[in-house]
Amino acid sequence: xxxxxxxxxxxxxxxxxxxxxxxxxxxxxxxxxxxxxxxxxxxxxxxxxxxxxxxxxxxxxxxxxxxxxxxxxxxxxxxxxxxxxxxxxxxxxxxxxxxxxxxxxxxxxxxxxxxxxxxxxxxxxxxxxxxxxxxxxxxxxxxxxxxxxxxxxxxxxxxxxxxxxxxxxxxxxxxxxxxxxxxxxxxxxxxxxxxxxxxxxxxxxxxxxxxxxxxxxxxxx
Amino acid sequence: xxxxxxxxxxxxxxxxxxxxxxxxxxxxxxxxxxxxxxxxxxxxxxxxxxxxxxxxxxxxxxxxxxxxxxxxxxxxxxxxxxxxxxxxxxxxxxxxxxxxxxxxxxxxxxxxxxxxxxxxxxxxxxxxxxxxxxxxxxxxxxxxxxxxxxxxxxxxxxxxxxxxxxxxxxxxxxxxxxxxxxxxxxxxxxxxxxxxxxxxxxxxxxxxxxxxxxxxxxxxxxxxxxxxxxxxxxxxxxxxxxxxxxxxxxxxx
Ligand SMILES: Nc1ncnc2c1ncn2[C@@H]1O[C@H](COP(=O)(O)OP(=O)(O)OP(=O)(O)O)[C@@H](O)[C@H]1O
Ligand SMILES: [Mg+2]
Numbered sequence: 001x002x003x004x005x006x007x008x009x010x011x012x013x014x015x016x017x018x019x020x021x022x023x024x025x026x027x028x029x030x031x032x033x034x035x036x037x038x039x040x041x042x043x044x045x046x047x048x049x050x051x052x053x054x055x056x057x058x059x060x061x062x063x064x065x066x067x068x069x070x071x072x073x074x075x076x077x078x079x080x081x082x083x084x085x086x087x088x089x090x091x092x093x094x095x096x097x098x099x100x101x102x103x104x105x106x107x108x109x110x111x112x113x114x115x116x117x118x119x120x121x122x123x124x125x126x127x128x129x130x131x132x133x134x135x136x137x138x139x140x141x142x143x144x145x146x147x148x149x150x151x152x153x154x155x156x157x158x159x160x161x162x163x164x165x166x167x168x169x170x171x172x173x174x175x176x177x178x179x180x181x182x183x184x185x186x187x188x189x190x191x192x193x194x195x196x197x198x199x200x201x202x203x204x205x206x207x208x209x210x211x212x213x214x215x216x217x218x219x220x221x
Numbered sequence: 222x223x224x225x226x227x228x229x230x231x232x233x234x235x236x237x238x239x240x241x242x243x244x245x246x247x248x249x250x251x252x253x254x255x256x257x258x259x260x261x262x263x264x265x266x267x268x269x270x271x272x273x274x275x276x277x278x279x280x281x282x283x284x285x286x287x288x289x290x291x292x293x294x295x296x297x298x299x300x301x302x303x304x305x306x307x308x309x310x311x312x313x314x315x316x317x318x319x320x321x322x323x324x325x326x327x328x329x330x331x332x333x334x335x336x337x338x339x340x341x342x343x344x345x346x347x348x349x350x351x352x353x354x355x356x357x358x359x360x361x362x363x364x365x366x367x368x369x370x371x372x373x374x375x376x377x378x379x380x381x382x383x384x385x386x387x388x389x390x391x392x393x394x395x396x397x398x399x400x401x402x403x404x405x406x407x408x409x410x411x412x413x414x415x416x417x418x419x420x421x422x423x424x425x426x427x428x429x430x431x432x433x434x435x436x437x438x439x440x441x442x443x444x445x446x447x448x449x450x451x452x453x454x455x456x457x458x459x460x461x462x463x464x465x466x467x468x469x470x471x472x473x474x
Pocket of ligand 2: 265266267395425
């Protein structure tokens with residue numbers, strides 16, 4: 001890609017990208033840590049996650065401000081315009097992931113949650129896939145790789161299936177294990193949250209496709 | 222599909238030995254605004270002037286190819302350029318009112334083209350043209366004052382009134398706002414959009430934002446070539462050619 005005649009313009013666009021990647025990496029770690037904190041009943045780590053969410057929100061404010069300035073002062077066109085618009089889109093999705101991680105982190109702080117081993121294994125697996133998809137989608141965004149974004153987008157199915165299977169299994173168990181009904185409800189909540197992290201990763205992959213190709217991606221299903 | 226009003230076929234234009242336009246073919250659609258953009262010296266003005274044979278007046282300027290307006294070859298030997306230039310009017314970068322009254326500035330064209338049979342008819346034409354250019358309210362009480370006494374933006378609208386007074390079909394504009402402030406520019410742009418209901422407008426502009434704001438079609442010229450021509454929205458959000466993208470985003474070509 002050729003550089004702009006006005007190099008400070010490139011600097012500003014690059015700043016957007018850097019900010020996105022910083023926010024995105026933080027959100028990815030938050031998801032991993034939230035699952036860990038839950039499984040290890042680690043309140044301290046959970047509180048750190050809640051604090052970190054503020055940094056994500058501040059990042060989004062900064063991103064909005066930078067984007068606003070570029071739009072108002074540079075009147076970006078074509079691929080530059082798409083860079084700014086997609087950055088806002090990705091930023092909003094990262095911010096939502098931060099909220100989801102924060103919600104999950106609140107659980108071990110105020111609840112004693114009983115997690116059977118088989119469920120712990122499943123949740124860990126889902127957490128890894130969710131954060132992995134998020135990371136991969138951010139990578140496609142950073143590298144402007146639309147082909148890879150399509151693959152990441154398609155990968156979300158796996159997480160959906162795990163979430164469905166997990167929920168079904170917990171639901172069946174709920175009736176049998178009335179004593180731990182609260183824990184079961186919390187586990188359903190976590191599974192649903194991880195599934196939604198995957199949806200945000202999917203949205204980011206769509207933003208990559210828009211950024212690179214200028215097409216609004218509409219999946220056929 | 223609407224039929225194009227202007228068809229250019231394999232147009233080449235030379236200044237002496239130097240070729241300024243290279244084999245350009247383009248169709249312009251009626252009652253729309255088409256913007257010509259491109260770096261300085263790429264041939265926008267040259268090409269624009271060929272559409273009403275203004276280049277004929279430049280020594281050593283030669284053109285090959287065909288330009289059809291309403292299926293009529295405007296370079297055919299029998300074509301009279303005077304009515305042609307009324308039919309294809311032109312507004313320039315620098316407003317150039319005659320050193321005459323506001324009224325006479327507008328009345329001049331209709332008079333020489335014999336469009337008014339009586340002085341009351343002429344008055345109607347002048348009023349209509351001044352209303353059409355959005356200037357009427359500002360000048361109706363001082364029609365006898367010199368046109369050169371108006372502000373730059375008003376002068377430009379006077380020139381537009383002068384152009385539409387002879388009932389053109391097509392209006393060519395070469396950087397009509399480059400000497401105007403943002404308010405005067407906005408007025409001209411609003412006027413252009415209004416005029417496009419009745420006229421075909423082709424505008425040369427260096428302002429990407431202006432091209433994006435007013436036009437439905439955009440043509441990008443580079444070194445005498447037509448690089449890309451398409452819907453304005455697409456040109457400014459997702460151009461097909463990397464040279465177009467480099468130009469509109471302000472990158473080195
Ligand atoms: N009267 C002329 N005699 C000789 N060469 C000319 C003449 N007018 C224009 N040219 C040359 O033809 C080429 C195209 O010029 P033209 O004025 O059409 O460009 P343009 O795209 O309108 O540029 P600008 O944006 O600066 O107005 C340039 O190389 C210019 O030097
Ligand atoms: Mg010019």
